[in-house]
Amino acid sequence: MQAIYEMPKTLIDTATHFCPGCGHGIVLRLIAEIIDAWDIRGKTIGLAPVGCSVLAYNYLDIDMCEAAHGRPPAVATGIKRVHPDHLVFAYQGDGDLAAIGIAEIIHAANRGENITFIFVNNAIYGMTNGQMAPTSLIKQKTVTTPTGRNPANHGYPIRVCELLAVLEGSSYIERVCLSSPENIRKTKKALEKGFKTQIEKRGFSLIEILSPCPIYWRMDANESMKYIDEEMSSTFPLGVVKDWEHKN
Amino acid sequence: MKQLLTGNEAAAEAAILAGCRYYYGYPITPQNELINYISVRMPQVGGTFIQAESEIAAINMVYGSAAAGGRTMTSSSSPGISLKQEGISYLAGSELPCVIINIQRGGPGLGDISASQADYFQAVKGGGHGDYHTIVLAPCSVQEMADLVYDAFDLADEYRIPVLILGDAQIGQLMEPVEFHKKTKKVLPNKDWALTGAEGRKKRVIKSFYPIKGQLEEFNAHLQKKYKKIEEHEVRYETVNIQKADIVLVAYGTSARICKEVVKRSQQLKFRVGLIRPITLWPFPKKIIRKISERVRCILTIEMSAGQMVEDVRLAVEGRCPVHFYGRTGGGVPTSLEVIRKIVEIVPDDQAASKLLQLAEVKEYASNI
Numbered sequence: 001m002q003a004i005y006e007m008p009k010t011l012i013d014t015a016t017h018f019c020p021g022c023g024h025g026i027v028l029r030l031i032a033e034i035i036d037a038w039d040i041r042g043k044t045i046g047l048a049p050v051g052c053s054v055l056a057y058n059y060l061d062i063d064m065c066e067a068a069h070g071r072p073p074a075v076a077t078g079i080k081r082v083h084p085d086h087l088v089f090a091y092q093g094d095g096d097l098a099a100i101g102i103a104e105i106i107h108a109a110n111r112g113e114n115i116t117f118i119f120v121n122n123a124i125y126g127m128t129n130g131q132m133a134p135t136s137l138i139k140q141k142t143v144t145t146p147t148g149r150n151p152a153n154h155g156y157p158i159r160v161c162e163l164l165a166v167l168e169g170s171s172y173i174e175r176v177c178l179s180s181p182e183n184i185r186k187t188k189k190a191l192e193k194g195f196k197t198q199i200e201k202r203g204f205s206l207i208e209i210l211s212p213c214p215i216y217w218r219m220d221a222n223e224s225m226k227y228i229d230e231e232m233s234s235t236f237p238l239g240v241v242k243d244w245e246h247k248n
Numbered sequence: 249m250k251q252l253l254t255g256n257e258a259a260a261e262a263a264i265l266a267g268c269r270y271y272y273g274y275p276i277t278p279q280n281e282l283i284n285y286i287s288v289r290m291p292q293v294g295g296t297f298i299q300a301e302s303e304i305a306a307i308n309m310v311y312g313s314a315a316a317g318g319r320t321m322t323s324s325s326s327p328g329i330s331l332k333q334e335g336i337s338y339l340a341g342s343e344l345p346c347v348i349i350n351i352q353r354g355g356p357g358l359g360d361i362s363a364s365q366a367d368y369f370q371a372v373k374g375g376g377h378g379d380y381h382t383i384v385l386a387p388c389s390v391q392e393m394a395d396l397v398y399d400a401f402d403l404a405d406e407y408r409i410p411v412l413i414l415g416d417a418q419i420g421q422l423m424e425p426v427e428f429h430k431k432t433k434k435v436l437p438n439k440d441w442a443l444t445g446a447e448g449r450k451k452r453v454i455k456s457f458y459p460i461k462g463q464l465e466e467f468n469a470h471l472q473k474k475y476k477k478i479e480e481h482e483v484r485y486e487t488v489n490i491q492k493a494d495i496v497l498v499a500y501g502t503s504a505r506i507c508k509e510v511v512k513r514s515q516q517l518k519f520r521v522g523l524i525r526p527i528t529l530w531p532f533p534k535k536i537i538r539k540i541s542e543r544v545r546c547i548l549t550i551e552m553s554a555g556q557m558v559e560d561v562r563l564a565v566e567g568r569c570p571v572h573f574y575g576r577t578g579g580g581v582p583t584s585l586e587v588i589r590k591i592v593e594i595v596p597d598d599q600a601a602s603k604l605l606q607l608a609e610v611k612e613y614a615s616n617i
Contacts, residue, residue: 078312
């Protein structure tokens, strides 16, 4: 009998702390699938940030490093300089990457660090009970914007991909989402392209993944997927933003 | 061969000779000679130099290289060291070896750029959040800066701990002849925890997060056990003329250099001044201070601060003798004359001590003519 679908070896078979309907599990699985398929477990080092994804090191069977809130790009830089031929990736949420760590990601991109950044954007601070994120949508209700995000008070959602694409140091930037099996396949392709960019020493790559947080969006899973397609994607347009293979 | 270098440059060269190949820093006066020098030397030895976007980024790059098993260092001065404190707490919490150099300047706030010792509390009591220590080494000359930087890397690796070199603007910018003794390296433990890719072995995780109740307390107990071992084995200090001293000065770094002058001047007199110069500020040389406090008339602590190390001196003395303090702040440096005046203020009836002051005042007068 032939197995047609199984748990990736690199994904540890354990219960996770993620809430029902959360997107993190999907992304971690995709990463594990690629590591298995490319047989690069022994040459991969991952970084977990502060936030919902901090425990990623409990779920991925690879060498992993925790980083202080917002600092994965700096920590990853330090690791990559010691192991320039290893695959180094940082897994970051929106608060981590686009608020407290915006300086570190901009400068990592600007230096053209040959590292892959996986930016899981769910437009909310999940770990701390659902506060506004730098990527929260205009009018989005969170516990710290109870009447909805108002740009006059709270500014605008930050489009990280577009921001980093203008820097000469960035090589590959794409925004994808998890709203359907088709989009999940596209996400996997984008991750593969990001890793390929690094393995071929093409420089900085970042994949932004629009991901559901049904609990703090106060929606069910289906509504969350619809919200990604209908609301999030209009603020954060999907697609390749910058690609070293197809320079404009 | 002796070279004439600033303390900052000597620190950079010693780091290179100690095998440091990953340096991350950010410009700040008065440590700029260090970052400038090492930016030239690192590429010559195939190492990494990054001028980071911030002190915060620099210390986190250090964290990454330390986690990956590299010998790594950063340097800064007081305001920049404040910015690094979060990172230092994480380094301590993840038990990562590295060297951090603080060329202290006056504070609080932006302060000024002249020499100060006002970061003592921050350096020896942890500095960031949580129950932790870093080893703190305090050089008092350019030569000692070189020697201690070299040792700092070995200590860091031996105990898996960040080691802080606490200098000041004087030590950093002063030029003195220096020789680099490449000492035999101690046998150091294998870095069997470093992130190298889990090829053919179980995965490794570098972290300081212990969310399951009880685990963090257990980890803290482990840290405290390590700190106790360091306190037992790594205390360093220098003593000058303490055997027959009437009064013993306690001072480190630049202040200790000034105190040595006072000790020298008292040698021919009946009133003898001795000096205990802590080289490790943490672990603090408690035992020798306690021992001497049982015999001397009093102890006088001299600092370029409003009185920080003096608290540790008092804790060591535990009331066995009076502990006095004289300090200057905000870039002020005590002179030997000021120290002698303070001694006479403490023992006004001692004629030999007053003689010391008379001689010092004559010398001061003569040098001003």
